[in-house]
Amino acid sequence: MTAMRFSFIKCQGSGNDFPLIDARAIVLSDAQWAMAARALADRAGPVGGDGLLLLVPGRNGAAFGQRMLNPDGSEAETCLNGLRCVARLGFEATGLRAATASLPTSMAEVALADPIAPSVVSVSTFTRAVSTAIGDVGLALPAGEIIDAIVPGLPSARRFTAVAMPNPHLVTFVDAIDEGELVALGDWCEAAPALVPRRCNVSFVTADARGLYVRTYERGVGLTDSCGSAMGASIHAAALTGRIATGSHVLVRNRGGFVRGAARDGGIVITGNATFERDAMIDVDLERGVCTGPIEQVRERRRERDAWTIARG
Numbered sequence: 001m002t003a004m005r006f007s008f009i010k011c012q013g014s015g016n017d018f019p020l021i022d023a024r025a026i027v028l029s030d031a032q033w034a035m036a037a038r039a040l041a042d043r044a045g046p047v048g049g050d051g052l053l054l055l056v057p058g059r060n061g062a063a064f065g066q067r068m069l070n071p072d073g074s075e076a077e078t079c080l081n082g083l084r085c086v087a088r089l090g091f092e093a094t095g096l097r098a099a100t101a102s103l104p105t106s107m108a109e110v111a112l113a114d115p116i117a118p119s120v121v122s123v124s125t126f127t128r129a130v131s132t133a134i135g136d137v138g139l140a141l142p143a144g145e146i147i148d149a150i151v152p153g154l155p156s157a158r159r160f161t162a163v164a165m166p167n168p169h170l171v172t173f174v175d176a177i178d179e180g181e182l183v184a185l186g187d188w189c190e191a192a193p194a195l196v197p198r199r200c201n202v203s204f205v206t207a208d209a210r211g212l213y214v215r216t217y218e219r220g221v222g223l224t225d226s227c228g229s230a231m232g233a234s235i236h237a238a239a240l241t242g243r244i245a246t247g248s249h250v251l252v253r254n255r256g257g258f259v260r261g262a263a264r265d266g267g268i269v270i271t272g273n274a275t276f277e278r279d280a281m282i283d284v285d286l287e288r289g290v291c292t293g294p295i296e297q298v299r300e301r302r303r304e305r306d307a308w309t310i311a312r313g
């Protein structure tokens with residue numbers, strides 16, 4: 001099969017936008033899903049996004065599952081902004097309001113939450129799959145942890161905390177975010193050097209009385225408006241380094257919006273929007289990894305979009 005028509009929802013969590021497909025009954029190979037991601041998440045294409053989200057059958061007793069493919073076709077261990085959107089679709093499909101969701105290498109608790117702003121559909125996620133073991137973060141260094149420390153071999157004099165969510169993150173707290181410096185370091189990691197063979201998400205974070213502000217260079221994407229697992233890793237790093245209190249909820253802002261989160265019960269809880277913007281269909285050539293033909297709009301969800309626009313200010 002080379003051509004396939006996909007129904008999808010264009011969704012976003014804290015401004016991290018994705019085409020989302022209910023793939024529970026779709027059988028494609030990993031290589032074909034990678035091509036679908038390249039086509040659908042291509043910013044220069046008709047849909048575009050920070051990756052492709054799939055609602056898939058749950059494993060190990062989970063009610064449903066999530067897969068997330070980056071725009072370059074690589075698969076991520078998690079996507080926490082995306083998980084809120086996948087969970088919402090899972091709730092709509094199953095009638096549940098709370099569930100265990102499976103991810104490729106971990107599990108998460110997901111639940112419909114009180115709206116974080118008027119008329120903004122909101123979901124909470126809780127994951128215990130958080131680790132600072134160097135092996136889990138994928139750094140080619142002797143076993144141990146990097147917590148607020150210089151990373152040997154990294155071309156930066158800054159102090160980082162290395163966190164697996166379980167996707168790999170390097171987080172550094174800065175007085176002011178220098179995007180040029182962030183992109184240069186992100187590009188270095190993106191080239192999969194010997195120190196970071198699986199590549200890595202990199203975040204520059206400011207912490208003040210309002211909470212955290214996170215700017216992220218995402219693996220497989222580049223500089224992004226928002227990355228949920230980076231916000232989770234930043235909360236974890238902030239708690240580990242005494243910048244926030246364990247158990248207390250903080251506001252975490254980014255260029256795309258905001259979430260609330262806490263380091264709690266040995267894991268990270270994040271509550272944020274799961275906004276469905278429109279429903280549409282499109283043809284994809286799975287051999288070439290490109291969309292063919294125009295988008296067929298099925299449903300506009302203007303009220304949801306407007307509610308989020310007001311909420312993020």
Ligand SMILES: N[C@@H](CCC[C@H](N)C(=O)O)C(=O)O
Pocket residue numbers: 016050051068070075076077078079080081082167168201218219220221226227228229230
């Ligand atoms: N934006 C996501 C993270 C997506 C995965 C990332 N690009 C990776 O490869 O690790 C999020 O919200 O967590």
